[in-house]
Amino acid sequence: MEDPAPTTPFHQDLAALRQRVTDLEAALTAQQHGEQALREARDYAAQIVETIRDPLLVLTPDFRVQRANPAFYALFQLSPAETEGQFIYQIGQGQWDIPALRALLEEILPQNTVFNDYEVHHDFARLGPRTLLLNARRLDNVPLILLAMEDITAWKRATESLYQAQAELAHLMRVLTLGALMTSIAHEVNQPLAAMLYNAQACLRWLGRGTPDLEEVREALRDIVTDGRRAGAIIAQIRADLKKAPTHMRPLDLNQVIAEVVERTHHEVQDAAVQVRTDLTAALPPMRGDPVQIQQVLLNLVLNGLDAVRAVRDRPRELLIRSGRTVADGVVVAVHDTGIGLDLQTLERIFDPFFTTKSTGLGMGLSISRTIIEAHGGRLWAERNLDHGLTVHFTIPPAGAHAEA
Numbered sequence: 166m167e168d169p170a171p172t173t174p175f176h177q178d179l180a181a182l183r184q185r186v187t188d189l190e191a192a193l194t195a196q197q198h199g200e201q202a203l204r205e206a207r208d209y210a211a212q213i214v215e216t217i218r219d220p221l222l223v224l225t226p227d228f229r230v231q232r233a234n235p236a237f238y239a240l241f242q243l244s245p246a247e248t249e250g251q252f253i254y255q256i257g258q259g260q261w262d263i264p265a266l267r268a269l270l271e272e273i274l275p276q277n278t279v280f281n282d283y284e285v286h287h288d289f290a291r292l293g294p295r296t297l298l299l300n301a302r303r304l305d306n307v308p309l310i311l312l313a314m315e316d317i318t319a320w321k322r323a324t325e326s327l328y329q330a331q332a333e334l335a336h337l338m339r340v341l342t343l344g345a346l347m348t349s350i351a352h353e354v355n356q357p358l359a360a361m362l363y364n365a366q367a368c369l370r371w372l373g374r375g376t377p378d379l380e381e382v383r384e385a386l387r388d389i390v391t392d393g394r395r396a397g398a399i400i401a402q403i404r405a406d407l408k409k410a411p412t413h414m415r416p417l418d419l420n421q422v423i424a425e426v427v428e429r430t431h432h433e434v435q436d437a438a439v440q441v442r443t444d445l446t447a448a449l450p451p452m453r454g455d456p457v458q459i460q461q462v463l464l465n466l467v468l469n470g471l472d473a474v475r476a477v478r479d480r481p482r483e484l485l486i487r488s489g490r491t492v493a494d495g496v497v498v499a500v501h502d503t504g505i506g507l508d509l510q511t512l513e514r515i516f517d518p519f520f521t522t523k524s525t526g527l528g529m530g531l532s533i534s535r536t537i538i539e540a541h542g543g544r545l546w547a548e549r550n551l552d553h554g555l556t557v558h559f560t561i562p563p564a565g566a567h568a569e570a
Contacts (some may be wrong), residue, residue, distance in 0.1 A: 215311065224310040228253050228270050231309065239550040240316060242291050253312075269299065270310075279303070284317075285559045296321045356402065357392040363432050364388045391429070395457075408418065416564070419496050420445045423486055426463045430471070437482065444487040450494050451564045454541050459561075462534040462545075466500040466557050473504025473554060480553065495543070495562040502554040512547060512555075534559075 220237035223231055233248050247415050249257045254267060281303045288294045298315040340514055364385040371378040371385070427441060434441050468486065474482040485501040507515065531545075538545040538559045545559040 166245075173267050174284055211530050220314045220316070221310040222253065222311055222314075224253060224270075226310070228310070232258060234267045234549075237314075241289070265463035266299070269301065270312075271438040272345070294318070318402040324392050354396050360429065360432070361389045361396075362394045364392070367432070388429070388432075390413055395460075414453045414455060417451055417452055417456055417459065419452065419459070419498065419561070420447075420488055421462060422456065423480055423488060423498070426460060426467055427486070430464070433468065437475050439471055439474055439482040441467075441484045441486070444485060445486075446489045449488060449496050452492060452496050453539075453564045456559060461558065462537050463498070465530040465558075468558070470500050470504065470555075473502045473506075476505055477503065477553075480556055491560055493562065495556060495560055496558045499556050499558045502551065503550075503552075504551055506554050506555045507547075509549075512549065515547060516545070 217234055218236055221234045222237060223232040226229050230251055230253055232249050233243075233245070236247070238244065243256060246248060246478070247410070253270070269283060279300070281300050283299045285297045285298070285299055286294070296317060296318045298317050300313045301311075302311045304311065316426050368382050368385045368389075371381045423445060427443065430441075463486075470484045474484065480503060483503045485499075487499045489497050489499075493495050516535050537543040538561070541561050543559055543561040544556070547555055547557045550556055
């Protein structure tokens with residue numbers, strides 16, 4: 166039978182010492198594990214830092230710089246000796262003492278795991294004024310903070326330049342729009358004004374004769390009144406367009422409009438020594454349109470045709486205006502001249518705004534005419550004739566096929 170274990174004070178102290186050694190061994194092992202975890206965390210942070218192209222800082226919980234990547238040193242012209250171990254506000258001789266950054270790190274970050282895309286504007290001691298985009302993240306498993314930044318100074322300046330250029334472009338567009346509007350008004354009103362001037366001069370000639378031809382004077386004065394009303398209607402239409410007022414679509418007798426245009430241009434026809442003929446299809450399908458606008462289109466096409474045949478000397482000067490039906494039961498009008506014609510390159514551009522083949526032209530007539538016809542749901546185009554000259558066509562769909570503007 167074995168003796169019981171001694172319980173003397175010595176043995177008690179020895180047992181306590183053994184337990185203390187065991188505890189110390191456990192603590193040492195834990196410390197070693199902790200140091201290993203810390204080394205692994207540092208290696209992990211180093212890997213992250215080295216692979217990021219943008220400037221990046223690794224901060225301790227008290228916002229000291231543990232590490233910075235090469236991009237940070239290159240951008241901010243700092244060395245590791247000026248950076249590592251320093252409070253972020255102190256690095257670079259205090260050039261980072263930014264109130265906004267301090268607020269982000271000390272107030273926002275402790276309450277949130279991350280903050281993203283926070284702009285900071287600062288006049289750095291070495292770099293001058295800069296705009297930085299900051300992003301910060303607290304790592305979950307290690308007591309570290311990643312602070313990434315992007316220098317967006319150049320982008321901000323480019324954006325401001327873009328905004329300025331856009332404002333200047335908007336101003337230029339307003340000026341161009343005003344110029345185009347004035348050109349449009351001048352072009353549209355010029356035709357009735359020119360007719361009024363011609364008739365007024367004719368009145369003076371007839372009244373200056375020994376025996377005044379009062380009947381001719383009366384006819385010319387009637388034309389002046391008609392052209393004056395037409396000029397007023399054009400101005401009213403332009404004002405309505407500016408106000409985006411609805412187009413006045415109403416039942417329209419296109420053959421009657423053609424006849425009125427031929428009548429109103431008889432003085433120009435006489436001056437140009439042109440034979441004008443019409444070939445109008447009776448009983449055209451019913452259609453709707455704005456009479457002032459359609460008259461302006463026809464008048465522009467007729468006057469263009471007259472200008473085209475003025476220079477002709479080796480063949481008859483003729484202008485033929487036809488009306489007919491389309492396959493879709495709409496109406497088609499064609500103005501055919503025997504003038505000098507156009508080459509293919511010029512033909513492709515005659516509907517462009519401000520393009521003209523006339524020395525005194527504004528280049529808006531055909532562009533405006535096409536806009537009017539398209540607003541009526543139709544189409545306007547030009548073709549070279551097989552022999553001489555040009556034919557300009559436009560179509561208008563039947564009533565009900567195009568919704569009122």
